[in-house]
Every structure is written in structure tokens, then in C-alpha cells.
Amino acid sequence: MRLQGKRIFITGAGGGIGRAAAEKCAAEGAAVICADLHAASAEATVAAIRDAGGKAVAVIGNLTHEAACAAMFAEGAAAFGGIDALFNNAGICAADDAGPVETPLATWDKTIAANLTSVFLCCKAGIPYLLEAGGGVIINNASIVALVGSAFPQIAYTAAKGGVLSMTRELAVMYARKKLRAVAICPGPTATPLVQAFMADEEAWKLRRRYLPMGRLGQPAEIANLVAFLASDEASFITGSAYTIDGGVTAAYVIDDSQT
Numbered sequence: 264m265r266l267q268g269k270r271i272f273i274t275g276a277g278g279g280i281g282r283a284a285a286e287k288c289a290a291e292g293a294a295v296i297c298a299d300l301h302a303a304s305a306e307a308t309v310a311a312i313r314d315a316g317g318k319a320v321a322v323i324g325n326l327t328h329e330a331a332c333a334a335m336f337a338e339g340a341a342a343f344g345g346i347d348a349l350f351n352n353a354g355i356c357a358a359d360d361a362g363p364v365e366t367p368l369a370t371w372d373k374t375i376a377a378n379l380t381s382v383f384l385c386c387k388a389g390i391p392y393l394l395e396a397g398g399g400v401i402i403n404n405a406s407i408v409a410l411v412g413s414a415f416p417q418i419a420y421t422a423a424k425g426g427v428l429s430m431t432r433e434l435a436v437m438y439a440r441k442k443l444r445a446v447a448i449c450p451g452p453t454a455t456p457l458v459q460a461f462m463a464d465e466e467a468w469k470l471r472r473r474y475l476p477m478g479r480l481g482q483p484a485e486i487a488n489l490v491a492f493l494a495s496d497e498a499s500f501i502t503g504s505a506y507t508i509d510g511g512v513t514a515a516y517v518i519d520d521s522q523t
């Protein structure tokens with residue numbers, strides 16, 4: 264139980280990767296604060312954790328709003344007497360996020376708010392609790408699009424994720440002497456509701472699959488394993504780095520997709 268005694272705040276814990284991370288961290292002994300916009304999905308995660316014998320509470324609100332975000336952290340910290348780790352995971356992908364010429368400004372604004380401003384606000388509200396608990400760790404969920412470009416662009420999402428990665432490095436350097444670590448993860452395409460819309464279309468999936476060396480999407484539980492490790496004391500010398508977890512997508516130059 265590598266997270267015994269830790270209290271972790273997970274944003275977007277009602278969704279695919281967030282829920283898997285919440286369940287994995289709870290199974291490793293952590294008390295989990297499940298933050299989400301949607302009460303029903305956050306509460307479903309809490310129920311699953313409690314059914315398995317773990318500790319969790321739900322805190323509901325919109326993490327793009329400063330006051331709501333601060334209130335969610337206060338409520339979460341009060342539930343377990345503090346916060347030791349923060350997984351900034353909540354995010355969105357808009358269907359009409361495309362190239363810079365096509366993407367509406369409103370889509371850009373909404374995407375930057377949900378994917379980048381929310382991380383800033385969670386750091387603003389959460390870091391005082393982490394420091395009070397003696398340091399701890401911030402894990403930011405970026406994406407492979409923070410590392411490589413794509414000819415199928417989602418310009419606002421990509422820009423937001425690049426910001427998340429840069430912010431991670433700055434946090435790491437700023438707080439290293441205060442024993443607060445900051446790490447980014449960069450997942451490749453993962454089977455969650457976020458990508459379902461793109462993958463539901465047979466033709467779109469066939470096209471996407473050509474760029475996946477393993478020929479499959481990642482599973483949320485595979486990403487959760489990395490999150491649990493990075494949140495643990497086993498990762499005590501890891502800060503400021505980005506962990507790619509993508510089944511080889513960013514390692515590929517040419518893929519042999521002749522095999523099924």
C-alpha cells in the first residue's frame with residue numbers, strides 16, 4: 264500500500280482517467296477527494312471506492328471559477344485533515360476545436376479555461392494545503408500534444424496542454440526546496456468518454472489506429488498506475504519532468520499497420 268496515510272485531491276475524478284486514478288490511489292491506501300463538475304459521476308467514484316473498503320469524499324463545483332475552486336479545496340481538506348497530493352486531471356476537448364482558422368474564439372476560451380486556467384486555480388487554492396502538510400506532489404495531466412504536433416489539430420487543446428507542461432516545470436523549480444514536487448504526465452489516446460466521440464466513427468477510428476504502434480487505445484487503469492507511482496514516496500527524486508505514456512505513439516516515425 265504505497266499511498267497509506269496520504270490524502271490526494273483528484274480533479275475530474277468522475278471521468279475516465281480521474282476515476283481510475285481515484286480507485287487506484289484508494290486501493291493503495293490513500294484517502295481520495297474526488298472533485299468534479301458533475302455530482303452524480305463524482306459520487307459514483309466515491310461509492311465504488313467505499314464499496315472496495317477505501318476512503319473517499321466528493322466535492323462538487325466548477326474548477327474554472329476561483330471561488331468554487333477554493334471552496335472545493337477547503338471542503339476536501341476539512342474532510343481528511345489536509346491534502347498531501349494533487350492530481351490536476353480535469354479537462355475537456357471541444358468537438359469544434361480544430362485549426363486556428365476554423366476554431367471559434369468561444370471554443371478557444373472555454374478550452375483554455377477548462378484545461379489550463381483550472382490547473383492554475385487548483386495550484387492557487389491547493390498549494391497552501393500541500394505546503395502545510397510538508398510539501399507533497401502536484402501531478403498535472405498534460406497530453407502527448409504538449410510534446411508533438413499533429414496534422415489533425417485541436418489548436419486550443421494543444422495550446423492549453425503546452426501551458427500545463429510549462430507550468431509544471433516552473434512549479435517544480437519554484438517549490439523544490441520546499442519539498443513540493445511537480446510532475447506532468449503526457450498520455451496518448453486513452454479509452455475514456457473524452458475520446459469516445461472521435462472513436463465512435465468507424466472511419467475515424469481506422470484512420471487513428473494507423474498512428475498507434477500497439478493498434479489500441481490506452482486504458483485509464485494503465486494511466487492510473489503511473490499516477491499512483493508518481494504520487495508515492497517511491498518517486499521522491501522525480502520533479503520537473505514529463506512522463507510520456509502513449510503505447511509508443513511519440514516514438515513512431517513510420518508504423519507497420521499491415522498486421523491486425
Ligand SMILES: NC(=O)c1ccc[n+]([C@@H]2O[C@H](COP(=O)([O-])OP(=O)(O)OC[C@H]3O[C@@H](n4cnc5c(N)ncnc54)[C@H](O)[C@@H]3O)[C@@H](O)[C@H]2O)c1
Pocket residue numbers: 274275276277278279280281298299300301304324325326327352353354355377381404405406407449450451452453454455456457458
Ligand atoms: N482520453 C485521452 O485520450 C487523453 C489523452 C491525453 C490526456 N488526457 C487528459 O486526461 C484528462 C482526463 O481526461 P479523460 O479522458 O478522463 O476525460 P473525461 O471526459 O472522461 O473526464 C474528465 C472529467 O473532468 C470533469 N471536468 C471537466 N471540466 C471540469 C471543470 N471545469 N470542473 C470540474 N470538473 C471538470 C468532467 O466532468 C469529467 O468527469 C484531461 O485533462 C485530458 O485532457 C486524456
